Amino acid sequence: MHRVPLSFVVTDASRFARALGQSLRERAEPPGHVELLNLMARAQGFRNLQALQAAMAPVPDAPLAAEDAPAPLPLSEGARKALQQFDSRGRxxxxxxxxxxxxxxxxxxxQHxxxxxxxxxxxxxxRLKALHLFGDPATLRRELINHRxxxxxxxxxxxxxxxxxPDDEVRALLRAWRLQRRAMASGPSAAAA
Structure with a gap:
């Protein structure tokens, strides 16, 4: 059986512990490892382990070789506008x-x-104060939460x-951002090339 690494965040440890404890008390014998994983998934509010796995982002495999890498995604108009909101220092x-x-x-x-x-x-x-210029880290902090x-x-x-x-638009944006940062870090000659 192929093992896929799975991690999850328990947002309410008290609720999780109560639900898991209740499930364990209802059993006559200690559960096996797969049963325990299912109980943990249920305590998190999922139907079973498979539902938890489906809801979690997969852990990426080894990086692709350069020749296997997919072609760069086109940058959307929204992504171009997002890049324009940042200065040369990434703020x-x-x-x-x-x-x-x-x-x-x-x-x-x-990504910071x-x-x-x-x-x-x-x-x-x-961290957010260092990453923006308009003096409102509270809004940015709340928006990071709101956008999950x-x-x-x-x-x-x-x-x-x-x-x-990330969807295709975000992946293209993150790739463009990294390329832009690299070009700026290596100096004006690289940016002009």
Missing amino acids: LMRWPVKFSVQRLAMWLLW FDAKRVYSEREVNE LMTRTSDCREYRKLHPV
């Missing part, structure tokens, strides 16, 4: 008017957070980066 200059451009801009901010870290609200604010790019505990003490699956 968001203004809050975009259009929701579709806001959504794309959030992905560019999202480490997936293996838990952040305090203050740390998220400090980050999650937070109900008391707003802990923030975590989520792993949503």
